[in-house]
Amino acid sequence: MKLKDIGEFGFIEKISRGCLIRPDNIVRGIGDDAAAFSSEPEQVTLVTTDLLVERVHFLRTATTGFNLGYKSLAVNLSDIAAMGGTPREAFVSIAIPDDCSIDFLEDLYNGIKELASEFNVNILGGDTTRSKVDLILNIVVTGCVRQEEMLLRNGAQPGDLIFSTGFLGDSRAGLHLIINDIAADSIELKSLLNSHILPRPFLHEGRFLARHSGVHAAIDVSDGLSSDIGHIAKESNVGIRLYSEKIPLSKNLIYFCAEFHFDPVEFALAGGEDYTLLCTLSPDKADDIARKYLDTFDNPLYLIGEITNTGKMELIDSAGRAKPFKPEGWDHFKSE
Amino acid sequence: MKLKDIGEFGFIEKISRGCLIRPDNIVRGIGDDAAAFSSEPEQVTLVTTDLLVERVHFLRTATTGFNLGYKSLAVNLSDIAAMGGTPREAFVSIAIPDDCSIDFLEDLYNGIKELASEFNVNILGGDTTRSKVDLILNIVVTGCVRQEEMLLRNGAQPGDLIFSTGFLGDSRAGLHLIINDIAADSIELKSLLNSHILPRPFLHEGRFLARHSGVHAAIDVSDGLSSDIGHIAKESNVGIRLYSEKIPLSKNLIYFCAEFHFDPVEFALAGGEDYTLLCTLSPDKADDIARKYLDTFDNPLYLIGEITNTGKMELIDSAGRAKPFKPEGWDHFKSE
Numbered sequence: 001m002k003l004k005d006i007g008e009f010g011f012i013e014k015i016s017r018g019c020l021i022r023p024d025n026i027v028r029g030i031g032d033d034a035a036a037f038s039s040e041p042e043q044v045t046l047v048t049t050d051l052l053v054e055r056v057h058f059l060r061t062a063t064t065g066f067n068l069g070y071k072s073l074a075v076n077l078s079d080i081a082a083m084g085g086t087p088r089e090a091f092v093s094i095a096i097p098d099d100c101s102i103d104f105l106e107d108l109y110n111g112i113k114e115l116a117s118e119f120n121v122n123i124l125g126g127d128t129t130r131s132k133v134d135l136i137l138n139i140v141v142t143g144c145v146r147q148e149e150m151l152l153r154n155g156a157q158p159g160d161l162i163f164s165t166g167f168l169g170d171s172r173a174g175l176h177l178i179i180n181d182i183a184a185d186s187i188e189l190k191s192l193l194n195s196h197i198l199p200r201p202f203l204h205e206g207r208f209l210a211r212h213s214g215v216h217a218a219i220d221v222s223d224g225l226s227s228d229i230g231h232i233a234k235e236s237n238v239g240i241r242l243y244s245e246k247i248p249l250s251k252n253l254i255y256f257c258a259e260f261h262f263d264p265v266e267f268a269l270a271g272g273e274d275y276t277l278l279c280t281l282s283p284d285k286a287d288d289i290a291r292k293y294l295d296t297f298d299n300p301l302y303l304i305g306e307i308t309n310t311g312k313m314e315l316i317d318s319a320g321r322a323k324p325f326k327p328e329g330w331d332h333f334k335s336e
Numbered sequence: 337m338k339l340k341d342i343g344e345f346g347f348i349e350k351i352s353r354g355c356l357i358r359p360d361n362i363v364r365g366i367g368d369d370a371a372a373f374s375s376e377p378e379q380v381t382l383v384t385t386d387l388l389v390e391r392v393h394f395l396r397t398a399t400t401g402f403n404l405g406y407k408s409l410a411v412n413l414s415d416i417a418a419m420g421g422t423p424r425e426a427f428v429s430i431a432i433p434d435d436c437s438i439d440f441l442e443d444l445y446n447g448i449k450e451l452a453s454e455f456n457v458n459i460l461g462g463d464t465t466r467s468k469v470d471l472i473l474n475i476v477v478t479g480c481v482r483q484e485e486m487l488l489r490n491g492a493q494p495g496d497l498i499f500s501t502g503f504l505g506d507s508r509a510g511l512h513l514i515i516n517d518i519a520a521d522s523i524e525l526k527s528l529l530n531s532h533i534l535p536r537p538f539l540h541e542g543r544f545l546a547r548h549s550g551v552h553a554a555i556d557v558s559d560g561l562s563s564d565i566g567h568i569a570k571e572s573n574v575g576i577r578l579y580s581e582k583i584p585l586s587k588n589l590i591y592f593c594a595e596f597h598f599d600p601v602e603f604a605l606a607g608g609e610d611y612t613l614l615c616t617l618s619p620d621k622a623d624d625i626a627r628k629y630l631d632t633f634d635n636p637l638y639l640i641g642e643i644t645n646t647g648k649m650e651l652i653d654s655a656g657r658a659k660p661f662k663p664e665g666w667d668h669f670k671s672e
Contacts, residue, residue, distance in 0.1 A: 027380050031571065032489050033418035033556060034384035034479070039375045044363050048370035051429035051463040051474055082369035093387035093474050127387045127474075134467070138387055138429050138474040143370070153368050220369060235367065 048079035054134035069111025077201035084210025085145035095131035151218035156236035160280035172271025214285025239308035390470035405447025413537035420546025421481035431467035487554035492572035496616035506531035508607025550621025575644035
């Protein structure tokens with residue numbers, strides 16, 4: 001069955017099933033000029049959006065619809081996580097080329113719905129249209145958070161300790177496998193591939209951090225550690241000191257880097273799309289928060305460095321020498 | 337200057353100027369993982385989104401950046417108008433091919449900012465990325481409205497009178513000129529072209545209708561009169577009777593149809609993108625509302641038909657004969 005057989009409204013009817021997961025606050029869902037919902041009282045509304053373009057962000061032939069849909073929502077949920085918020089409503093706009101099958105599209109919406117369902121997010125609307133060549137996907141997610149709990153990029157203070165909620169560099173290694181058409185023929189490589197394809201948003205972890213008063217700043221790792229910690233440095237007008245030996249590297253990444261002769265720390269610094277949260281914690285509260293975090297999630301907060309008042313971005317190597325580092329993550333217009 | 341010279345973050349810095357038009361409720365604008373704003377108390381939040389794709393919705397060589405930006409926001413504002421709401425925040429996602437100049441893009445954002453400024457809307461965020469071939473634009477607009485004032489598609493009742501806030505068919509005529517490369521060499525044709533290129537959202541008119549208790553349903557004309565009134569019929573489970581002689585036609589459209597041998601009523605029925613509002617009014621309140629409307633806007637509400645309980649969609653011709661009509665507006669997947 002092709003899209004032109006069922007038409008735009010037939011397609012909308014098909015994908016609309018299973019979109020309303022949490023009906024309590026919804027005044028109007030899919031089917032009017034705009035969606036309408038009531039906000040949580042005494043909370044601010046968060047909005048984030050991500051535009052994904054075929055041949056720039058993904059290769060349609062190298063992904064399943066499910067994985068594409070899942071990740072497209074995940075990256076938006078990760079932005080809400082980085083604000084310390086709770087995601088509420090998602091809006092999916094899609095531009096579909098003629099050669100895209102309904103099966104692929106249904107699979108794509110299933111990927112979105114699977115993750116939406118897990119985090120109690122409604123798919124409340126969007127737009128569907130044609131595209132000449134490339135499949136285009138734009139997802140918007142709204143969320144909410146108490147203003148006093150909100151995690152921003154500009155709150156870091158000299159003396160703060162910098163933590164990551166998870167390993168860094170895995171996603172970049174997974175991307176390397178895809179780009180270079182390397183078969184993921186071991187548990188290690190499969191796991192790296194998975195980190196790239198199905199990233200988990202750290203939403204519960206973001207809420208945990210938001211509830212603790214010693215957390216001064218946060219961001220999610222989308223462009224890469226060096227680039228994203230650079231955003232905190234710039235917005236907070238502070239310096240950064242990272243310790244190369246403390247950067248959390250998975251066994252899988254170390255295996256991969258040994259196999260393919262890469263420096264895992266460089267992968268962790270420049271590699272994007274890990275979607276872990278970086279946060280800066282007041283030094284007098286960091287121990288307590290890190291201990292509670294471990295108790296809650298059975299995973300550590302990884303200490304990777306500290307905020308300085310030097311204005312510099314520096315990496316301390318294993319011999320204790322400081323080297324300056326630059327944001328080396330993804331720039332859509334500069335990179336190829 | 338090319339995009340790759342200034343990079344993604346340089347570009348974002350450039351276009352971010354002049355985006356915060358109404359700072360009072362904004363907690364965080366451009367520059368964090370998500371935007372954050374406080375909502376109007378006791379109002380529901382509205383969200384609408386539109387995805388525009390080059391070679392499907394516009395030809396880059398046939399438009400200025402300004403006009404493209406202006407219209408892209410206008411169609412979203414029109415959706416808020418059709419809900420009876422007040423627009424608040426806009427989010428602009430854009431995917432840019434390499435051959436698109438910075439001048440064109442700045443002009444595009446100027447078009448968005450011009451209209452945003454007129455209606456007191458902030459541009460509060462979005463996404464910028466590359467595209468392989470086509471320029472892609474996704475705009476999201478949030479708004480607010482008191483729930484009891486909200487205008488929906490599903491409130492029409494048998495006996496209601498159907499009105500339009502403006503002329504129908506002009507935009508389609510303007511599109512005909514563009515597609516067929518016909519020079520707009522008269523005041524009439526220029527005006528039709530303008531209706532297509534720079535549509536005005538009926539926001540003040542939507543708010544007026546929302547404040548009056550006899551207004552039962554509303555929609556904006558994006559797909560075409562027959563198609564959009566069909567949405568009201570379907571959602572309200574009612575029939576529609578339109579009077580061909582009452583459909584408001586501009587002198588410009590009549591001139592155009594005489595010149596190019598078209599039936600203006602057919603243009604009005606099937607032509608989309610007029611962005612007038614269609615509304616259904618309680619018969620006992622319609623006169624009063626229409627009189628106040630005329631006093632307020634110095635333009636009439638045009639009576640075009642009535643809601644019936646027959647379930648049929650019928651058009652009454654000048655001789656009083658009823659003919660069935662079908663939704664004939666735009667279907668992105670069926671039309672070429």
